[in-house]
Amino acid sequence: MTARKIVVALGGNAILASDASAQAQQRALRETAKYLVKFIQQGDSLIISHGNGPQVGNLLLQQAAGNTPDNPAMPLDTAVAMTQGSIGYWLQNAMAAELADLGIEMDVATVVTQVVVDENDPAFDTPTKPIGPFYTQKEVTDIQSANPEFQFVEDAGRGYRRVVPSPRPIGVVEAGAVNQLVNAGIIPIAAGGGGVPVIRHDHELVGCEAVIDKDFASEKLAERVGADQLIILTAVDHVYVNFNTPEQQQLTAVSVDDLQQHIADGQFAAGSMLPKVEAAIEFVTHRPEGQAVITSLTNLGQFIETGSGTVISAVNVETNV
Ligand SMILES: Nc1ncnc2c1ncn2[C@@H]1O[C@H](COP(=O)(O)OP(=O)(O)O)[C@@H](O)[C@H]1O
Numbered sequence: 003m004t005a006r007k008i009v010v011a012l013g014g015n016a017i018l019a020s021d022a023s024a025q026a027q028q029r030a031l032r033e034t035a036k037y038l039v040k041f042i043q044q045g046d047s048l049i050i051s052h053g054n055g056p057q058v059g060n061l062l063l064q065q066a067a068g069n070t071p072d073n074p075a076m077p078l079d080t081a082v083a084m085t086q087g088s089i090g091y092w093l094q095n096a097m098a099a100e101l102a103d104l105g106i107e108m109d110v111a112t113v114v115t116q117v118v119v120d121e122n123d124p125a126f127d128t129p130t131k132p133i134g135p136f137y138t139q140k141e142v143t144d145i146q147s148a149n150p151e152f153q154f155v156e157d158a159g160r161g162y163r164r165v166v167p168s169p170r171p172i173g174v175v176e177a178g179a180v181n182q183l184v185n186a187g188i189i190p191i192a193a194g195g196g197g198v199p200v201i202r203h204d205h206e207l208v209g210c211e212a213v214i215d216k217d218f219a220s221e222k223l224a225e226r227v228g229a230d231q232l233i234i235l236t237a238v239d240h241v242y243v244n245f246n247t248p249e250q251q252q253l254t255a256v257s258v259d260d261l262q263q264h265i266a267d268g269q270f271a272a273g274s275m276l277p278k279v280e281a282a283i284e285f286v287t288h289r290p291e292g293q294a295v296i297t298s299l300t301n302l303g304q305f306i307e308t309g310s311g312t313v314i315s316a317v318n319v320e321t322n323v
Pocket residue numbers: 012013014015053235236237238240241242243244245269270271273274275276
């Protein structure tokens with residue numbers, strides 16, 4: 003079988019569960035790496051991307067706590083770059099250790115990746131991307147009295163989270179470099195945290211206050227490197243219709259047309275499953291010969307062996323719903 007080029011986007015649970023310490027996140031990523039090396043074992047070329055919502059929010063809090071005129075807090079674009087560095091460092095070490103255990107000699111390298119957004123994107127006026135920890139209503143009131151510009155949303159009954167603008171990615175500045183790395187047999191970690199959000203001003207790239215959705219950024223990267231598959235790993239093995247109801251039914255093989263109908267029927271929650279489904283549709287629309295897959299990290303072995311998971315194709319396929 004010829005080697006496929008696969009972009010894998012890691013969801014939050016692959017990095018941070020409840021313990022936000024560096025050690026706990028490194029342990030989680032070591033577990034994650036055990037699953038990811040399966041692609042290498044079967045001869046695929048891998049590009050890894052990851053989220054940063056909890057980490058970048060926590061970092062902003064640390065920045066604010068230590069903010070002095072001599073040692074000022076860093077802006078959001080720089081904080082995103084910092085999380086690309088820290089998570090990339092943990093992940094490249096975890097992958098290297100797992101590969102070494104298997105006797106596979108391969109380099110893993112993190113690329114600080116800038117993702118271009120449109121400065122006129124209406125998303126700048128309406129923050130939607132949750133970052134950092136969960137708060138109670140009382141905590142939100144206290145935070146907003148000191149920071150009236152901060153906005154919060156209630157997140158699926160779990161509490162309130164700060165939200166920041168999340169414009170759509172339109173280009174990945176380092177896509178060519180990432181492609182050269184993967185073509186040279188190196189495993190790149192790229193577009194972490196959705197990429198550092200930048201706006202093009204003539205010949206300059208200027209960072210902006212935003213956190214790009216990592217599923218959309220991973221899609222754009224997958225498109226630009228000509229990937230065969232975009233695999234979005236999250237906490238569920240499949241995408242479901244009638245999710246969390248007695249009528250819940252998993253989607254296995256599904257076409258763009260059918261998914262569009264499920265979106266129109268309101269089947270996917272905004273801010274969680276909807277962006278993943280939209281990213282999957284965008285990928286196979288741009289690369290009709292490619293496939294997008296949404297499944298869980300723990301189902302990855304099953305997916306590789308039997309194809310179990312939600313597999314999205316541009317063409318009409320036999321659907322189970
Ligand atoms: N129709 C649906 N099918 C499956 N999962 C859904 C659906 N609607 C909402 N979800 C929820 O979306 C979650 C994935 O979104 P999220 O937790 O934001 O992803 P990430 O893994 O990138 O952090 C799933 O774990 C599930 O709880």
